[in-house]
Amino acid sequence: MGAVTRITLLFALACVASAQAPPPPGKLIDVGGYRVHLNCTGAGRPTVTIVGAGYSFDWRLVQNEVAKFTRVCTYDPAGTAWSDQGPGPDCTSRVTEIHKLLANANIEGPYIVVGLSVGALTARLYAARYPESVAGMVIVDHAFLDPGTKATAPVVDSPDSPPAIVEMTPIVIIAEDDPGFRNLPENVRNLHRWAASLNPNLPSVETARKCIADVEAATGRLPQPLGDTPLTVVSTANESPNYPRLQQQLLSLSRNSRQFIADRSFHAIEMSQPEIVVAAIRAIAAF
Numbered sequence: 001m002g003a004v005t006r007i008t009l010l011f012a013l014a015c016v017a018s019a020q021a022p023p024p025p026g027k028l029i030d031v032g033g034y035r036v037h038l039n040c041t042g043a044g045r046p047t048v049t050i051v052g053a054g055y056s057f058d059w060r061l062v063q064n065e066v067a068k069f070t071r072v073c074t075y076d077p078a079g080t081a082w083s084d085q086g087p088g089p090d091c092t093s094r095v096t097e098i099h100k101l102l103a104n105a106n107i108e109g110p111y112i113v114v115g116l117s118v119g120a121l122t123a124r125l126y127a128a129r130y131p132e133s134v135a136g137m138v139i140v141d142h143a144f145l146d147p148g149t150k151a152t153a154p155v156v157d158s159p160d161s162p163p164a165i166v167e168m169t170p171i172v173i174i175a176e177d178d179p180g181f182r183n184l185p186e187n188v189r190n191l192h193r194w195a196a197s198l199n200p201n202l203p204s205v206e207t208a209r210k211c212i213a214d215v216e217a218a219t220g221r222l223p224q225p226l227g228d229t230p231l232t233v234v235s236t237a238n239e240s241p242n243y244p245r246l247q248q249q250l251l252s253l254s255r256n257s258r259q260f261i262a263d264r265s266f267h268a269i270e271m272s273q274p275e276i277v278v279a280a281i282r283a284i285a286a287f
Contacts, residue, residue, distance in 0.1 A: 042067030052119030061274035079201025091211035110135035121211035128218035136284035180272030226254035
């Protein structure tokens with residue numbers, strides 16, 4: 001074999017190796033014909049279950065702190081990161097997936113469910129379907145479809161991009177554009193770029209609309225569908241006129257609710273101000 005051929009072969013092998021998936025920090029759990037990645041750290045009860053959005057490692061700053069006082073699990077929905085392709089990304093599929101995941105991984109409830117953006121809708125639908133499994137809920141910058149604007153929907157390129165119409169012109173937002181992205185450790189930022197390069201199955205504005213309809217159908221006209229279940233709502237300083245009204249509506253979901261303000265965050269609060277999310281979780285874990 002000539003020198004040029006050997007160099008070419010070594011280069012090709014290096015390219016293949018660099019394209020291989022990094023090892024998952026957690027476990028791949030079968031949820032009925034496909035596997036999803038679950039990463040649990042810490043110890044104690046109730047278990048905090050982060051049901052979305054974002055990749056599991058996007059929550060590293062939150063997970064590291066929550067693991068100091070209870071067990072916390074993050075996961076990658078079907079079709080993202082290490083998880084196999086599967087149903088979704090609609091909320092009904094996600095709720096079924098999460099329920100099977102926790103059962104098959106032998107994670108006992110009830111859980112504190114945490115959801116960001118569309119993930120907050122997943123958390124609400126999960127609570128409606130399995131109320132006995134929910135010890136508390138943390139809503140982080142809930143998905144917001146502003147009826148007061150005339151803009152077309154923004155392009156959603158990231159699992160934690162806001163499916164929100166908050167500008168008069170279309171916007172494109174990915175997690176790497178969020179100021180908080182730089183707070184993640186370099187290895188986590190690299191994991192995010194790797195996962196984003198896989199053409200993941202991500203939610204869209206239409207997903208959010210369908211999720212909202214599913215939540216409304218599941219909760220009916222109940223004025224406070226969570227009853228006395230502890231609820232914390234983490235809000236940003238979003239200046240859209242309808243945003244404060246949405247936050248009040250979210251707080252009214254439970255008779256036992258409290259608001260936290262992440263005033264230096266755009267949307268990815270788990271990256272920009274993880275301490276606010278940790279405080280919102282701790283407030284419920286203390287009950």
